[in-house]
Amino acid sequence: MLRSLYAGVSAMKANQVKLDVIGNNIANVGTTAFKSSRVRFQDMVSQSMSDASAPATNQGGVNPKQVGLGVQVAGIDTMVGQGMMQPTSRNLDVAMDGEGYLIVATGPIIGEITVTAGHDMVASTDVTKTLTSSYTRDGALTLDHEGHLLTSDGFRVMGYSNQTSYDSTGIPTVSFIGANDAAVADTILLKPLSIPDKVGTAKVKSFSIEKDGTIKAILDNEKVAIIGQIAMASFNNPAGLSKSGKNLYTQTSNSGEPVVRSGIKDAADNSKAYGNMLSGMLEMSNVDLAEQFTDMIVTTRAFQAAGKTITTGDEILQEIIGLKR
Numbered sequence: 260m261l262r263s264l265y266a267g268v269s270a271m272k273a274n275q276v277k278l279d280v281i282g283n284n285i286a287n288v289g290t291t292a293f294k295s296s297r298v299r300f301q302d303m304v305s306q307s308m309s310d311a312s313a314p315a316t317n318q319g320g321v322n323p324k325q326v327g328l329g330v331q332v333a334g335i336d337t338m339v340g341q342g343m344m345q346p347t348s349r350n351l352d353v354a355m356d357g358e359g360y361l362i363v364a365t366g367p368i369i370g371e372i373t374v375t376a377g378h379d380m381v382a383s384t385d386v387t388k389t390l391t392s393s394y395t396r397d398g399a400l401t402l403d404h405e406g407h408l409l410t411s412d413g414f415r416v417m418g419y420s421n422q423t424s425y426d427s428t429g430i431p432t433v434s435f436i437g438a439n440d441a442a443v444a445d446t447i448l449l450k451p452l453s454i455p456d457k458v459g460t461a462k463v464k465s466f467s468i469e470k471d472g473t474i475k476a477i478l479d480n481e482k483v484a485i486i487g488q489i490a491m492a493s494f495n496n497p498a499g500l501s502k503s504g505k506n507l508y509t510q511t512s513n514s515g516e517p518v519v520r521s522g523i524k525d526a527a528d529n530s531k532a533y534g535n536m537l538s539g540m541l542e543m544s545n546v547d548l549a550e551q552f553t554d555m556i557v558t559t560r561a562f563q564a565a566g567k568t569i570t571t572g573d574e575i576l577q578e579i580i581g582l583k584r
Contacts, residue, residue: 269329270565353398357534359491
């Protein structure tokens with residue numbers, strides 16, 4: 260059988276995968292904080308018809324004679340470059356101007372994650388406080404009727420909190436810490452964040468999210484209180500994160516462990532490596548439509564050319580069969 264037939268089949272399969280990836284990129288051109296992907300190809304093993312030989316006294320060297328057996332997908336890379344910032348004028352929308360990811364989780368409202376001195380995350384050993392964490396750059400946050408800070412899919416937003424306790428319905432009690440005081444009460448535990456109706460005995464009139472992630476509330480007694488600070492995580496290899504849908508990422512063996520941004524006035528401050536959290540903005544998709552459509556044209560032509568290789572091989576086989584009348 261002709262090798263060109265199998266080479267053509269491998270090319271069609273590889274280019275089909277690339278078309279799938281391009282189609283997914285175009286479909287998510289309007290997805291908040293979406294990171295586009297690209298496909299890389301590599302040649303398959305080559306069949307040697309003859310090996311190389313070194314120069315001799317009466318004859319020069321000869322190069323190897325090899326016939327390639329097709330192409331295969333070398334990798335599908337996530338392009339982690341930052342997308343454009345889109346103003347929304349909504350105080351619960353935040354965009355990460357840097358390499359950080361929001362830490363979100365599912366589990367009980369009293370759940371917690373310990374942050375070590377090296378800014379690593381350690382899950383709670385208490386089953387009643389165990390949370391399952393994921394990561395996202397989609398900062399379109401919401402509040403439920405109890406004031407819990409959530410993503411649009413209901414995942415709890417984690418951070419350093421001044422919440423001291425919860426009542427039977429899960430509504431937190433928040434201790435008052437002024438904007439010029441020592442800052443967030445607990446910079447060792449990550450907890451699900453909430454924006455309550457009251458801080459102490461004072462009612463919350465409005466709130467804002469600052470560049471460092473702190474949530475400040477203006478109270479009806481004209482004082483400003485810090486409710487908590489939204490946590491951020493970074494990875495040595497963010498392209499190694501696994502996309503799990505709903506704009507979420509999960510840690511893999513090749514992404515590295517998450518490194519948590521330090522809290523306000525933490526002695527081991529590492530916050531400068533994370534950039535700012537921009538309130539009233541959302542990060543848009545980093546898909547470049549012009550690039551995607553150009554790649555689509557090239558990939559389509561490559562797919563058609565591979566198909567032509569197969570039909571040409573079929574014609575040759577038909578001619579060989581026709582030699583016997």
